[in-house]
Amino acid sequence: MLTFRRALVAAAFIITVLFFITHSSSPSPSSSAVEFPKGQQPVDGLKQPQTLKSDNNAVHGGHNNRPSVSGQRAFQDMSHMTLDEKLAYQYPYDVELKFPGYIWQTWKWTPAQGEFTFREQEASWTEKHPGFIHEVITDQVAVHLIRLLYASVPEVIEAYESLPLAVLKADFFRYLILFARGGIYTDIDTSAIRSAADWLPESVPRDQIGLVIGIEADPDRPDWAQWYSRRIQFCQWTIQAKPGHPVLREVIKRITDQTLARKRLGTLDRITDREVIEFSGPALWTDVIFDYFNDERYFDMARSPGLIDWHNFTGMEDPKRVGDVVVLPITSFSPGVQQMGAKDYDDPMAFVKHDFEGTWKPESERHIGENNNQ
Secondary structure, eight states, X not given: OOOHHHHHHHHHHHHHHHHHHHHHTSOOGGGGOOOOOTTOOXXXXXXOOOOBOOOOOGGGTOXXXXXXXXXXXXXXXXXXXXXXXXXXXXXXXXXXXXXOOEEEEEOSSOXXXXXXXXXXXXXXXXXXXXXXXXXXXXXXXXXXXXXXXXXXXXXXXXXXXXXXXXXXXXXXXHHHHHHHHOEEEXXXXXXXXXXXXXXXXXXXXXGGOOEEEEEEEOOOSTTXXXXXXXXXXXXXXXXXXXXXXXXXXXXXXXXXXXHHHHHHHTOGGXXXXXXXXXXXXXXXXXXHHHHHHTXXXXXXXXXXSSOOOGGXXXXXXXXXXXXXXXXXXXXXXXXXXXXXXXXXXXSTTOOEEEOOOOTTSOGGGOOTTTGGGO
16 A cells, blocks of 8 residues: 555655756757857858857857756846846857747837838738738837846946937847847838748758848949948848847947947937948948957957958859858849849849838938939
């Protein structure tokens, strides 16, 4: 007969056995390090300066910041962390995760309001991405969302709320939402031509890519500097990312630092439309991406054949991979502009159509298809 005491002893024995079985089969911390194979080449043969380095310290944002098997992380005192460390601790990067099924957009109104005039563009993203969570965030909602997502990083909240122009907040929001939640950010005046499932070549393992970007401008002409701030300019009206990507973290850090510094000096409200492109727009975005490609914190620069810069991307017609980033050709996110080698909307590499109708944008960010025909 099974007495209460015997049942208690048996239960304790079973729990003990299960404890040792589960702990002995758990992977060691070093087994989760993510590192690209040595000598691995990108999609089209562009030499890349890696292997990607792994980093076992979660607060420094390396590729080994996966939560423990139990899904929990030990609490750390963030009061003495730098802004970069706070961001990396709050949203660690794991390149092996799937791209989250989110589509993020911002506008003055939601599709439920009569003033909303981008129904066709907005609907194209839902139609091409069934099963994705698709959100159009208004300015009023955005501020509360940022307060929620970055409650433990008050510097970011202060910077966001202090920005004096709507376009600055719109730029900052795209980086903030992708860093915290991942998925796709796309401007409201942009239509989906093909699903994001088709953006990467089949030869590229999805568990080794954390950021997908496109080329906005490749002005191969002597007077390019009259129209663009960079010889190669990466697009920021459509971005796909996994949460915690180091490029997004660095962009957020630079915007936050610059905003708070100008706020202390009393010059924040003097930012003009022409400064936006450098402060939070595609010039800053492009600079950070190139800095990432050449950053020895993330790449084994001893294996690099040289500096990666605009020369590696001008005139490209196929995707190029550098580390965990895939750069799409100008046709992908800027089709139909009839210049700089961009092909038309029916080209197999044409993924999104940007209409440049967002009137909240400064003129400096509305140049493709306008200035280049002059």
